[in-house]
Amino acid sequence: MTVINRMTNNSPQEGLSGRQIMYDEDGKPCRSCNTLLDFQYVTGKITNGLKNLSSNATLANTAAATATSQDLIPGSRTYTKVDPPDVEQLGRSSWTLLHAAAANYPVKPSDEQKGEMKQFLNIFSHIYPCNWCAKDFEKYIRENAPKIESREELGRWMCEAHNKVNTKLRKPKFDCNFWGKRWKDGWDE
Amino acid sequence: MTVINRMTNNSPQEGLSGRQIMYDEDGKPCRSCNTLLDFQYVTGKITNGLKNLSSNATLANTAAATATSQDLIPGSRTYTKVDPPDVEQLGRSSWTLLHAAAANYPVKPSDEQKGEMKQFLNIFSHIYPCNWCAKDFEKYIRENAPKIESREELGRWMCEAHNKVNTKLRKPKFDCNFWGKRWKDGWDE
Numbered sequence: 060m061t062v063i064n065r066m067t068n069n070s071p072q073e074g075l076s077g078r079q080i081m082y083d084e085d086g087k088p089c090r091s092c093n094t095l096l097d098f099q100y101v102t103g104k105i106t107n108g109l110k111n112l113s114s115n116a117t118l119a120n121t122a123a124a125t126a127t128s129q130d131l132i133p134g135s136r137t138y139t140k141v142d143p144p145d146v147e148q149l150g151r152s153s154w155t156l157l158h159a160a161a162a163n164y165p166v167k168p169s170d171e172q173k174g175e176m177k178q179f180l181n182i183f184s185h186i187y188p189c190n191w192c193a194k195d196f197e198k199y200i201r202e203n204a205p206k207i208e209s210r211e212e213l214g215r216w217m218c219e220a221h222n223k224v225n226t227k228l229r230k231p232k233f234d235c236n237f238w239g240k241r242w243k244d245g246w247d248e
Numbered sequence: 249m250t251v252i253n254r255m256t257n258n259s260p261q262e263g264l265s266g267r268q269i270m271y272d273e274d275g276k277p278c279r280s281c282n283t284l285l286d287f288q289y290v291t292g293k294i295t296n297g298l299k300n301l302s303s304n305a306t307l308a309n310t311a312a313a314t315a316t317s318q319d320l321i322p323g324s325r326t327y328t329k330v331d332p333p334d335v336e337q338l339g340r341s342s343w344t345l346l347h348a349a350a351a352n353y354p355v356k357p358s359d360e361q362k363g364e365m366k367q368f369l370n371i372f373s374h375i376y377p378c379n380w381c382a383k384d385f386e387k388y389i390r391e392n393a394p395k396i397e398s399r400e401e402l403g404r405w406m407c408e409a410h411n412k413v414n415t416k417l418r419k420p421k422f423d424c425n426f427w428g429k430r431w432k433d434g435w436d437e
Binding site for chain 2: 090091102104130132133134135136137138140141142143144148149151152153155156159160162163164172175176178179182183185186187188190231233234237240241242243244245246247
């Protein structure tokens with residue numbers, strides 16, 4: 060699916076978060092490419108009036124509260140109507156999997172294991188559900204080939220790839236000397 | 249890494265959750281194969297005395313409270329010492345990615361896209377950081393080949409694969425007629 064930055068008469072270009080709103084090819088806002096807050100704003104679930112609130116935390120809480128309907132799915136006594144993940148939840152989930160996969164990668168991988176990890180990251184950059192994030196990752200691994208010779212190499216490479224995204228999102232960098240404690244050993248040992 | 253079910257003189261076979269404790273090849277408890285509660289129990293962070301508490305929720309809360317140290321990582325003003333994901337966090341994260349990937353899979357995929365999705369799931373079953381979960385998934389896709397002809401097919405296949413795991417974990421099944429609302433469209437449309 061191609062995601063475009065689009066502005067029509069009725070489509071806001073910027074969300075409440077201040078970020079650009081991303082649209083799918085069919086002109087609908089892209090769920091997995093925007094934050095929940097912005098998605099709700101652009102689909103009319105949150106009005107512009109909220110923009111006057113001073114605290115971003117308040118906005119986020121309001122969004123979370125309206126997003127999680129407690130209604131049960133028809134026929135179920137346990138599953139509630141949870142909405143699809145937004146770009147942030149998707150990001151957190153995927154980094155968790157990727158870092159943990161690196162942390163459990165063999166210390167001395169076989170040629171087959173190296174090939175599979177390389178291919179996994181390559182395909183990941185094609186199928187990742189946020190299209191613009193996927194393109195960014197694809198470009199990153201083209202310019203910074205995944206280091207797959209050992210667990211230590213891969214764990215550090217993944218940390219650096221994540222930091223590249225952190226920088227882009229204006230988040231602080233993680234000190235990659237601690238990647239093993241964060242994703243494999245924990246902090247007590 | 250091969251994960252084994254092991255019982256030595258000092259290694260408990262069963263955790264506080266009642267589940268079997270999984271150990272790595274080196275004899276250490278496997279972080280990504282056990283729940284946080286059981287991992288903390290078997291590594292001595294939680295004593296057996298807690299077993300007398302009546303509520304599982306209480307146990308889980310105690311575990312969460314002790315797990316999240318508020319200490320900052322040396323040199324960082326923002327990153328706290330978060331421990332590596334346990335088997336449950338890893339499961340939730342990975343299903344989020346897999347379902348969202350299915351929801352964003354093309355309605356009419358090319359042969360190349362079909363091949364890549366098939367290969368992605370295949371490699372996923374080799375590199376998934378919880379070894380026994382990975383083996384289960386590998387067996388499942390061997391016996392139930394991923395349906396990759398269309399988004400609808402793949403979304404439903406993924407839902408059924410997840411339900412297979414739900415059943416094994418004695419969780420209720422999700423009604424796969426709702427997979428699209430849960431992972432793509434949301435519940436409001």
